[in-house]
Amino acid sequence: MVRICASLKTPHTAIAAAAIAMGTIAASPSTSLAEDQATNDQIIEAAGKTSDKSFCGTTPIILGIHDGFGINGWSKSSMAAVRSEAAKCPNVKQIVRIGQGDLQKSIADVNGMVAQGINALVIIPDFGKSQLPSLRNATQAGVKVVAWAADPGGTAGKDYFAYVDDDVMATGRTNGAWMAKAIHEKGSIIYLGGPPGNPVSAQILAGAAEVLAQYPNIHLLTGTKDWPVTNWDAAVTQKAVTALLAKYPEIDGIIDDQDGFSGLGVLRAYQSANRPMVPFTLLEGNQLACDYAKMKSSNPKFELGTLTARNWLGRIAARKAIAAAEGLPNNEPNIYRLPVYEDTLAGKMPTCDTKQPPDAYISAQFTPEELETYGKTE
Numbered sequence: 001m002v003r004i005c006a007s008l009k010t011p012h013t014a015i016a017a018a019a020i021a022m023g024t025i026a027a028s029p030s031t032s033l034a035e036d037q038a039t040n041d042q043i044i045e046a047a048g049k050t051s052d053k054s055f056c057g058t059t060p061i062i063l064g065i066h067d068g069f070g071i072n073g074w075s076k077s078s079m080a081a082v083r084s085e086a087a088k089c090p091n092v093k094q095i096v097r098i099g100q101g102d103l104q105k106s107i108a109d110v111n112g113m114v115a116q117g118i119n120a121l122v123i124i125p126d127f128g129k130s131q132l133p134s135l136r137n138a139t140q141a142g143v144k145v146v147a148w149a150a151d152p153g154g155t156a157g158k159d160y161f162a163y164v165d166d167d168v169m170a171t172g173r174t175n176g177a178w179m180a181k182a183i184h185e186k187g188s189i190i191y192l193g194g195p196p197g198n199p200v201s202a203q204i205l206a207g208a209a210e211v212l213a214q215y216p217n218i219h220l221l222t223g224t225k226d227w228p229v230t231n232w233d234a235a236v237t238q239k240a241v242t243a244l245l246a247k248y249p250e251i252d253g254i255i256d257d258q259d260g261f262s263g264l265g266v267l268r269a270y271q272s273a274n275r276p277m278v279p280f281t282l283l284e285g286n287q288l289a290c291d292y293a294k295m296k297s298s299n300p301k302f303e304l305g306t307l308t309a310r311n312w313l314g315r316i317a318a319r320k321a322i323a324a325a326e327g328l329p330n331n332e333p334n335i336y337r338l339p340v341y342e343d344t345l346a347g348k349m350p351t352c353d354t355k356q357p358p359d360a361y362i363s364a365q366f367t368p369e370e371l372e373t374y375g376k377t378e
Helices: 013-022 040-047 073-086 103-115 128-140 168-182 199-212 234-247 264-272 286-298 313-326 368-374
Strands: 061-067 092-098 120-124 144-148 162-166 187-192 218-220 253-256 280-283 304-307
Touching: 040 313, 061 073, 061 103, 061 313, 073 092, 073 120, 073 313, 073 368, 092 103, 103 120, 103 128, 120 128, 120 313, 128 144, 144 313, 162 168, 162 313, 168 199, 168 253, 168 280, 168 304, 187 199, 187 234, 199 218, 234 264, 264 286, 286 304
Parallel strands: 061 092, 061 120, 120 144, 144 162, 187 218, 187 253, 253 280, 280 304
Antiparallel strands: none
């Protein structure tokens, strides 16, 4: 492994320099990793919303954009990240599709965009390895495929161009460590995941379980191999948690892999059951932050540890895909290790911005107008 050289000439020299400060390793576009010595603010400043357009090139290209679900606020912000970045480039035409939680539709969407002549594809492959053959076929057809936010399996540089994400196992470990601290290394907790078998939930659960195994007095009631399904939807989440509250008279903490808006279903379930909220770790959310501020005084054990919703990674995925199709270099890291973003245990209160919509994510750095413009699928 090698560090990125400080004198490396790249369209993203500022980002590369910041990556060096983070301890970035491995200059290969398929393996580069941003280490967690940096704070969230430093990482997002270096890798998120920038004014740079050098990745655009000049050759007219068609960019395909796909989200396997595309049904919630997190998907809207993620779509906006990709679309707003691509919109910087007047030579880039966008074709947008969403899978609506349907594997066969997602596969057909990708095949259809390839048939329409896309040159690059930015995709959230929510169905993981099941989508790999379609990504491989697109790559073999000459499309520069950049997967992000869900692991497609396979090999970057062979089956697709690149995979951009946080280090998902490390995120699970962060969740587990925060929870152990929040419940003083003793108690019974639950884990909530998304659709059955999705790679994000599986990896976060594995990382959390690895850490929690070090604490003999912490019991993961929902097990280490599977999870109560939320479909990353607030209504489904509320129903799942209501059932768990009926089943378990004592739940001391909750680890959830979804965003703070969908995770509001947890708060609603506790309120309906007249149970006091307990320590809760998941991704950030504007309404979650606002509700925390309202609920804390009457729920003294309610602590919140969030991670950035990481929608801003879509900007990196867009830059990599467009640059690759243009034959330009991009040396931004692909994988980011993210520390806790908001942490009430450490006095880092969640940000409630009443000027933003309830399903906004502060780290995504969108104005309400930008979110409305670029969060659309067409």
